Amino acid sequence: MRVVLAPDSFKGSLTADAVCAAMQTGVLRAVPGAEVVRIPMADGGEGTLDCVGAATGGREIRLDVEGPLGAPVTARYLLDPGRASAVVELAAASGLPLVDPAHRDPLRADTTGTGRLVADAIRRGARSVLVCVGGSASTDGGTGLLRALGFRFLAASGAELPPGGGALADLDRIDTGGVPEQIRRTRFRIACDVTNPLIGPRGAAAVFGPQKGAGPEEVRILERGLARLADVLAERTGVAVHDVPGAGAAGGTCGGLLALLGAEALPGCELVADAVGLPAALDGADLVLTGEGRLDDQSAGGKVVSLVARLAAARGIPAVALAGQIVPPLTELHGLGLTAAFSIADGPRALAEMSESAPRLLAAAAEQTLRLRVA
Incomplete structure (x- = not known):
């Protein structure tokens, strides 16, 4: 299985590269032999x-x-x-x-x-x-x-x-x-x-x-x-x-x-995607994991998740977003090609506590996503 990780940063908590590292930990727990390609992303803002x-x-x-x-x-x-x-x-x-x-x-x-x-x-x-x-x-x-x-x-x-x-x-x-x-x-x-x-x-x-x-x-x-x-x-x-x-x-x-x-x-x-080679990295992938700190109605308007979903859909690849918070509906994102989105929260938590636990929670969410995919 070839899994591409292309998240934005979780602002105030993790850089995009740190998000990739946590996601990779979870992916390899579920599928130890998976080929993981890390493509940290940004949208013109921080990172x-x-x-x-x-x-x-x-x-x-x-x-x-x-x-x-x-x-x-x-x-x-x-x-x-x-x-x-x-x-x-x-x-x-x-x-x-x-x-x-x-x-x-x-x-x-x-x-x-x-x-x-x-x-x-x-x-x-x-x-x-x-x-x-x-x-x-x-x-x-x-x-x-x-x-x-x-x-x-x-x-x-x-x-x-x-x-x-x-x-x-x-x-x-x-x-x-x-x-x-x-x-x-x-x-x-x-x-x-x-x-x-x-x-x-x-x-x-x-x-x-x-x-x-x-x-x-x-x-x-x-x-x-x-x-x-x-x-x-x-x-x-x-x-x-x-x-x-x-x-x-x-x-x-x-x-x-x-x-x-x-x-x-x-x-x-799009500029960052071209610079880091995301379109080429997606070729031959079986799954794409993306994400950002908060998914809401702004996420479809030029944010990383929307681009990754669109590029993945054009290649027939499922794209799943992991986020600290999800504010529905995500109708526009699904229309762009996002397969599903899951919050990494495991219960009521203060924002500071969520930020501190983000690597562990991201890894756990990525692992469960992969287990569903390979079931």
């Missing part, structure tokens, strides 16, 4: 840098930059001097896990630190930059990142807006005069992990704001700010990103980069 780096190489650069709320953090990115390219993961500098839950500030959090990484990569010779968005703490429309590259976001008085999405409703104009020619000549690509538009009921503020600590009134403030940003971007560049699928990724960062940098947005999980 993408490691997956792409393991497959393509590159030099790791570490840099002290501003975190989501301005406190210093040490972040990293990948630089490939031979190809004059870089891979920057937004979560490394501007990710939600970098903010203590008790001190989240969704109106002030921004992406300046990620912009510092991008600027450093270009200074070191990168002429093509892949920005992996996802897992952000902010809803600033990418203005922090862009500010670090020389863009200025101004109020009607001419004063520069303070950091964060909470101030964007006062945006009057965007000054591009200070953007270096080096930045203008750089090719930017964005690895997106969602298909949400910038604004509206499925937009960045409405859907992801509460996950970042925004209450109802803060969501309304962020929505107004993103709508104003979209209007000014359209006036300034002629590019309307209000309803563009994926523009809402990373608190609207994708939308800002599409309009002001001419960036090309790509489905993150």
